[in-house]
Amino acid sequence: MSLKLYNSLNRKKEDFVPLNPSHVKMYACGPTVYNYAHIGNARMAVVFDVWARMLRYHYPKVTYASNITDVEDKIIVAAKEQGITISEVTKKYTKIYNDDMASLGVQLPDVQPKATEHIQEMIDQISALIERGHAYEAEGHVLFHVPSDPTYGALSGRTRDEQVAGARVEVAPYKRDPADFVLWKPSNEDQLGWDSPWGNGRPGWHIECSAMAEKHLGLPFDIHGGGADLKFPHHENEIAQSCCAHGNADDVTSFSKYWVHNGFVTVEGEKMSKSLGNFLLVHDLIKDHKGEVLRLALLSAHYRQPLDWSEQVLHQMQILLDKAYQKLLELVDVDVIDVDFVVPVLNALNDDLNTPLVIAELNKILKEQDGAELKSSLLKIGDVVGIFQEDPHDWFGDEMDGVSDEDVSKIEALLAERIEAKDNKDYTRADEIRDELLEMGIEIKDTREGTNWQKVS
RNA sequence: GGCGCGGUGGCAGAGUGGUCAUGCAGGGGACUGCAACUCCCCGUACAGCGGUUCGAUUCCGCUCCGUGCCUCCA
Numbered sequence: 001m002s003l004k005l006y007n008s009l010n011r012k013k014e015d016f017v018p019l020n021p022s023h024v025k026m027y028a029c030g031p032t033v034y035n036y037a038h039i040g041n042a043r044m045a046v047v048f049d050v051w052a053r054m055l056r057y058h059y060p061k062v063t064y065a066s067n068i069t070d071v072e073d074k075i076i077v078a079a080k081e082q083g084i085t086i087s088e089v090t091k092k093y094t095k096i097y098n099d100d101m102a103s104l105g106v107q108l109p110d111v112q113p114k115a116t117e118h119i120q121e122m123i124d125q126i127s128a129l130i131e132r133g134h135a136y137e138a139e140g141h142v143l144f145h146v147p148s149d150p151t152y153g154a155l156s157g158r159t160r161d162e163q164v165a166g167a168r169v170e171v172a173p174y175k176r177d178p179a180d181f182v183l184w185k186p187s188n189e190d191q192l193g194w195d196s197p198w199g200n201g202r203p204g205w206h207i208e209c210s211a212m213a214e215k216h217l218g219l220p221f222d223i224h225g226g227g228a229d230l231k232f233p234h235h236e237n238e239i240a241q242s243c244c245a246h247g248n249a250d251d252v253t254s255f256s257k258y259w260v261h262n263g264f265v266t267v268e269g270e271k272m273s274k275s276l277g278n279f280l281l282v283h284d285l286i287k288d289h290k291g292e293v294l295r296l297a298l299l300s301a302h303y304r305q306p307l308d309w310s311e312q313v314l315h316q317m318q319i320l321l322d323k324a325y326q327k328l329l330e331l332v333d334v335d336v337i338d339v340d341f342v343v344p345v346l347n348a349l350n351d352d353l354n355t356p357l358v359i360a361e362l363n364k365i366l367k368e369q370d371g372a373e374l375k376s377s378l379l380k381i382g383d384v385v386g387i388f389q390e391d392p393h394d395w396f397g398d399e400m401d402g403v404s405d406e407d408v409s410k411i412e413a414l415l416a417e418r419i420e421a422k423d424n425k426d427y428t429r430a431d432e433i434r435d436e437l438l439e440m441g442i443e444i445k446d447t448r449e450g451t452n453w454q455k456v457s
Numbered sequence: 458g459g460c461g462c463g464g465u466g467g468c469a470g471a472g473u474g475g476u477c478a479u480g481c482a483g484g485g486g487a488c489u490g491c492a493a494c495u496c497c498c499c500g501u502a503c504a505g506c507g508g509u510u511c512g513a514u515u516c517c518g519c520u521c522c523g524u525g526c527c528u529c530c531a
Binding site for chain 1: 459460461462463468469470471472478479480481482489490491492493494523524525526527528529530531
């Protein structure tokens with residue numbers, strides 16, 4: 001079965017047919033770096049990381065580009081608030097973002113372009129738009145003239161008129177048309193600015209991605225992705241800019257052939273927002289949960305569906321991963337053999353990245369397979385989904401944390417005493433010892449191989 | 458107001474025109490001195506109303522409910 005994906009451009013699930021099967025190219029809009037990454041940022045990163053891994057499974061060469069937006073007014077605000085420079089803000093949060101994503105098993109994109117390093121490309125593209133009559137200068141701003149683009153609205157399915165009718169922002173007086181959007185805007189001294197044919201200024205947000213995608217992937221490329229909220233206006237504007245800059249206003253696929261959007265994460269059923277103060281940061285969650293647990297939780301709903309974050313989901317993923325790692329631990333000395341990719345899992349992944357189904361199939365595999373076959377299948381799936389990347393010993397290693405050597409000897413002494421008590425059928429004493437251990441925060445389990453113990457929280 | 462998305466068993470969450478999702482939680486059982494772990498078994502789920510059909514949770518229409526975007530929020 002071939003790879004299928006849901007193309008936002010025509011709202012249909014389609015067979016993925018690469019422009020060039022020997023080199024597939026994908027771009028996904030990355031974060032604006034002015035704060036810690038939240039779980040919503042993480043969902044985007046994880047989803048497109050899996051897409052990239054899946055594409056690599058199918059095709060010999062994949063270039064995945066995902067940008068860092070390091071020019072934006074919010075960054076300027078953050079710098080002022082924190083009393084540090086703009087570049088200190090962007091540098092700091094870029095590192096935090098990459099570290100946090102790495103903790104979720106997200107591989108660094110092949111290219112991670114930064115907006116500030118592509119100002120010239122943006123200026124060039126804006127110039128081309130002006131030359132072709134799609135943009136104009138007004139009071140130090142350069143604006144894209146929406147009525148000049150006959151196909152504007154193709155992605156979001158809203159016409160210019162509808163957009164104007166629904167607009168809730170005041171229209172700047174210098175705009176020729178209410179729908180026109182900014183390509184370049186003037187900067188004052190304390191704002192970041194670059195020289196341009198239109199004076200000292202900075203780029204609008206949309207032009208950044210257009211310029212960076214073209215520079216690193218060339219046009220057209222295969223897949224463009226991002227969060228669902230970016231569909232309008234960001235992605236709509238990207239299409240307008242990139243197509244019109246090259247005289248391809250009529251062909252919306254002259255920029256990217258497929259468009260993929262991931263759904264939002266809600267918390268307790270509500271959207272994360274500053275006013276509700278319910279932003280969940282990866283930085284915080286990673287303190288209490290393993291990265292792969294968070295990652296799998298982010299993949300527990302289909303990527304296009306909304307995902308409600310809850311402790312229950314985390315609990316379930318923890319159990320599943322523990323179960324799998326337990327098997328991997330038992331099989332640690334077994335050699336990996338060459339196995340076929342488990343068919344139902346491959347089909348699920350091929351079907352527009354149906355990761356919830358993959359999770360269900362994992363449960364079945366854990367029940368139905370064993371030995372080298374199980375280990376090999378698990379690892380093969382893990383490479384695409386981005387799980388089972390840890391050493392099984394390390395996975396369970398944390399459970400020994402905070403238990404000193406002294407405690408260990410004490411525990412073992414008590415266990416030895418308990419075995420003796422059991423042998424003497426002195427179950428009262430045996431149970432006393434169990435309770436004593438429990439008070440120390442140690443839980444024991446009698447198995448056929450003997451008694452195990454572990455720290456409980 | 459405009460443009461979308463969704464309503465599946467206690468919960469999470471896939472899927473299908475007519476035999477199974479899966480997991481968590483819950484109930485029962487096996488095992489065990491008892492617990493726990495493990496294993497086995499169980500529960501008349503598809504918002505409502507019409508329509509198409511031999512047959513619809515699955516297709517179409519309407520209603521109700523929830524939710525996202527339209528504000529340089531992933």
